Amino acid sequence: MSNEDQDWVDDAKTELSGMAKEGMKHPSTKPVLTGAAIGAVAGAVLPVVSLPLGLAVGAGIAFYQRIKK
Numbered sequence: 001m002s003n004e005d006q007d008w009v010d011d012a013k014t015e016l017s018g019m020a021k022e023g024m025k026h027p028s029t030k031p032v033l034t035g036a037a038i039g040a041v042a043g044a045v046l047p048v049v050s051l052p053l054g055l056a057v058g059a060g061i062a063f064y065q066r067i068k069k
Contacts, residue, residue, distance in 0.1 A: 011067045028066045035062025 019026045039058015043051040 008067070012063075015063070015067050028063070031066060032059050032062045035059050035065075 036059035043054020
């Protein structure tokens with residue numbers, strides 16, 4: 001794994017750990033939950049995407065947006 005990949009993984013671990021410890025007080029929790037909700041709605045509306053898949057993708061995109069530099 002390259003140094004850039006390792007940095008990204010470390011950032012993700014740190015962010016996820018902070019979200020788990022601080023809950024709704026962490027600055028990333030609300031945007032990630034909002035992304036999950038938007039994804040779930042898209043999953044419910046679009047016939048090709050299921051609700052759980054939309055939720056996971058929405059949360060993943062929001063989480064990525066929070067940790068990318």
